Amino acid sequence: MSNSKEPKPTGRPTPATLRAAAPRQKLRSRRDSSAEPKYASRRTQAERSETTRKQLLEAAIKLVRAKGFGGLRTVEVADLAGVSRGALLHHFKNKHALVVAVLQYVNELSLTQSARRAQSARTVGDPIEGIIQDARDFYFGDYFFLELAIAMSDESSHNLKRETYQISRPTRFSVEAAWADTLVSAGLPKQLASDILALTMSVVRGFSVRTLIENDPEQFSRLLKVWRDIIRLHIASSIKSRK
Template sequence: MATRNSKPRLEADPSVSSRRASRTNARAPLLKPRRTQAERSETTRRKLIEAAIVLLRERGYGGLRTNEVSDRAGVSRGAQLHHFPTKYELILATLQYLNEQMLVGSRRRAVAARHSANPVADAIEDAKAFFFSDYFFVSLAITMGDARDEDLMRHTVPMSRDARFSAEKAWLETLVKRGIPRRLASDILQLTLSIVRGLAVRTLIDNNPKKFEELLHRWRNMVSLFVEHELGQRAARQESKVI
C-alpha cells in the first residue's frame, strides 16, 4: 500500500531505452576485426616484394641491397630475414609475384576482348600494358641480372617464359574465337609483341612516348586493315566454293 509521500513508480519506456542505447552505440568506437597472423604475414611479404620492385627498377639487379629493401618497406630487418633469408629467395618471390600479376591482367583483358569491337587493338593495348610497365623492366633486370648465376637463371627464365606463353595463349584463343584463322592470329600476335617489346626497350635510350604512341596507332590501323582484307578474301573463297 502506497504511503502519502511515496511517489508512484513509472514503468520504463522501451523507446527511450532504445534511443539511449543507440546514442551510446553511436559514440562507441567501431573496432576493426583483428587480422590473423597469416594476414599480417602476407602483408609483410607484399611490402617487401613491392619495395624490391621499386629498388630493382631504380638500380637494377646488381644495385639491389637487401637491407635497403627492409628500410623502403618499413619492415624490420628481422622480419625480412624471416620471410626472405637470402637475396636469392627475395628475387625469386618478386619475379613470381610480377609474373602472376601480369598473367592475371592479360587473361582478364583477353576474355573481355572476346566481346569488343576490335580485339586486335585490345591485344596491342595489353602488350603495351606489360612491356611499358615496371613489371617488364624489373623482370628483365632479374632475368638478365647475373648470367653467371646458373642456379638463378635456371629458375627465373622458365618462370618468366611460362607466364608469358600462358598470356600469349590466352590472346591467341581470343583472336581465333573472333574468327581470325589460327595461323594468321599467331603471326599477328607475334609481330605485335615484337614491335611493342622493341619500342619498350628503346625507351632506355630514347624515351619518346608521343612518337611511340603514333607508331602503335599506325600499327593498329595497318593490322586491322590487313585482317579485314584477309577475312574478306577468305569469305569470298568460301562463297566461290559453294557456287
C-alpha cells in the first residue's frame, strides 16, 4: 500500500489551464457599434390625411358602382374605407361634397392616364389600338359608371348633375384632343383623325352601356376587332382618294 497522497484540488488554475482558456471578449458598447438601429420613417399628418381621403374616395366609387348613386350612404363609405364617420366628415361635410370630390379625383386620374398613353402611342404601338384600349378602360370601368349613375339620378340631384357636366366635359375633350393630335402626328388629315376618334369613342361607349342589359366580353372583343378592320379600310380608302 502506497503512502503517496493524491494532490487535493486547490481550486486555483494551473498554468496549463490558463493556456487553454478562451480569450475573454471585450464587450462593445452600443455607442461603439457601427450598426445603427433602423426605424421606419413616420408619415406626416398631411400624408396620413391624404391616405384617408383617398380611401374614402375609392370606397365611394365602389359603392356607387354596386348600389347606384341613390344607394350611396356616407356611413357605408366610412365603414368600407375603414375610418370613422368623424374622419369622413372632416374631409367631406356631406354626401354632395364627397361625390364632387370623387368626380374631380376620377377625372384627374383619367386625364393623366390617357394623356400619357396618347403621347406614348406616337412612338410605340398602333394609335388606333391605343385609342380603343384607352376608351375601353374608361367606359368599361368604375369611373364612367359613376358619372352615368349621377346622370340617371332623379331631379333632386340637379345641382350635382350640373357639376358633373362641368367637371367631366373638359376632361373628355382634353382626352380626345390628345388622341387627335396623336393621329395627326401619325400622318392622318385632321378631319379624318377627328372622325375616326369620335366614331371609335361612340362605339366603345355604346358597348359599355349595353353591359347594363347584356354583358358579353367575348362578343365585345370580337366586334371591336371588326371595328379596327373597318377603320383601317376607311383610312386606306380616304388617303388613296386624296392622292
